[in-house]
Amino acid sequence: MKMAPILRAFAAHQPPMPVVLVHTGQHYDKDMNDRLFEDLALPRPDINLEVGSASHAVQTAEVMRRFEAVLDQHPARAVVVVGDVNSTLACTLVAVKKDVPVAHVEAGLRSYDRRMPEEINRVLTDQVADRLYTTERSALANLQREGIAPERVVFAGNVMIDSLLHNRQHARAVDQTLLAGGAPAESLANFQRFGLVTLHRPSNVDTAAALGHLLGTLRDVAQRLPLVFALHPRTRANIERFGLGSLLDPQRMLLLPPQGYLEMLGLMAQATVVLTDSGGLQEETTALGVPCLTLRENTERPITVEQGTNTLVGSDRASILQGVDEVLAQRGKQGRMPELWDGKAAERIVGDLWQWLQRHETAAAQVKG
Structure with missing residues (x-):
């Protein structure tokens, strides 16, 4: 990118x-x-x-x-x-x-x-x-x-934004992405409004305690808003290794394999909120004007917090749920496009x-x- x-x-x-x-x-x-x-x-x-x-x-x-x-x-x-x-x-x-x-x-x-x-x-x-x-x-x-x-x-x-602006018109349709990811056609109506989730940072996924806590919190988020979870191979393997599959709600959480760039671009652009620990997604959501809740205690991209749509919520359950509630109440960050x-x-x-x-x-x- x-x-x-x-x-x-x-x-x-x-x-x-x-x-x-x-x-x-x-x-x-x-x-x-x-x-x-x-x-x-x-x-x-x-x-x-x-x-x-x-x-x-x-x-x-x-x-x-x-x-x-x-x-x-x-x-x-x-x-x-x-x-x-x-x-x-x-x-x-x-x-x-x-x-x-x-x-x-x-x-x-x-x-x-x-x-x-x-x-x-x-x-x-x-x-x-x-x-x-x-x-x-x-x-x-x-x-x-x-x-x-x-x-x-x-x-x-930001060259990441060069790529986003160059490719935005080619973003994949969300319905086609979900169907290709294994979603039943009859479930698509439930995902007209959804949160997009990605997790891959070692601090979030490499121990049973950290990953279990976040999956449990995401399960609670899913009761407020259906979630589309693009599973990183590392995260999927650790869910299986730690026996945490029961924390995933199959009715409210749609699990997808790793997505291509154009598929992720389409999902981000249509998401109500993005929950992630990715640095790149913090920038891309700011450019797209989509609220982002970053599941980390810090960021190397402070401009996405100061000027963009990003909010640091860490792994604290109350902060994550509050952030989602604010977005759903249309009080989420609007942000603006940073300079250059x-x-x-x-x-x-x-x-x-x-x-x-x-x-x-x-x-x-x-x-x-």
Whole structure:
């Protein structure tokens, strides 16, 4: 979702900027992977490292090992990394050690929760990247507190919203998504108004106590509003492992397999409220004007709370139910579109990167000369 608009901007740039697309294979489900590339009209990767799943240490190390060979075979003027996954940090470390400039898209976001692996990836990537592209102005203060010079930072806007605005007209119809997910046709009338749920954070789903508490709370929510629950494979496996299936109400909770981008876009746009622990969904619901209740104690995307439709409710049952009740009473957050979430972030990033590379390479040549 982040790379697709960047690739379009590279393709449209004059003069041309040739690109080699490397897919690390960190997210490795073949069906979902193929579907995502098709939904986003992404070109097939030039290189797929096929790393797959493993512990954080093993996965990061394996991406580094395989990506180093790619850089040796394809000398690059710069490496562009996005977001905060293990691949982001791994490819950054390889590039900087080989003296290749790194541009980090979605820089400067901070939850200030070092228990989150993504937070470690964000902090370390930003420390060594050369060009930092931020989605909101507050990110600059985060970076300056960490000693990063402001001249390395460019406020460019949000490429996730580029993708959303580009694809919104292609969002899948909700009824078709529900039927494809196994919903009986006669049950669709019950889901004319619904809440959308996603859960995948380890702190929420990796222990029986945490997951059981949230599922019990969601069961109570479902008595107020039917829920469509797009089940992450990790969450589904843990529900089965911990024997928590009885907490799911089959009459009021419709369980779906992992959804494609266009299906999720359609579900979000039509939902009465979204309950999630996903960072991306916090941004997308703000752009869509849909109330979002984030089942976390913190967020690295504070602008979605300050200006958008997002409310942090944590895992507290009373707070979650109160949030749902406020939405149902039409007192949920309306929010507004944040600055530069206008569908043109990728154009600004590619334009700036071109100019920065020209200056950087000229300066480097003068030093050598």
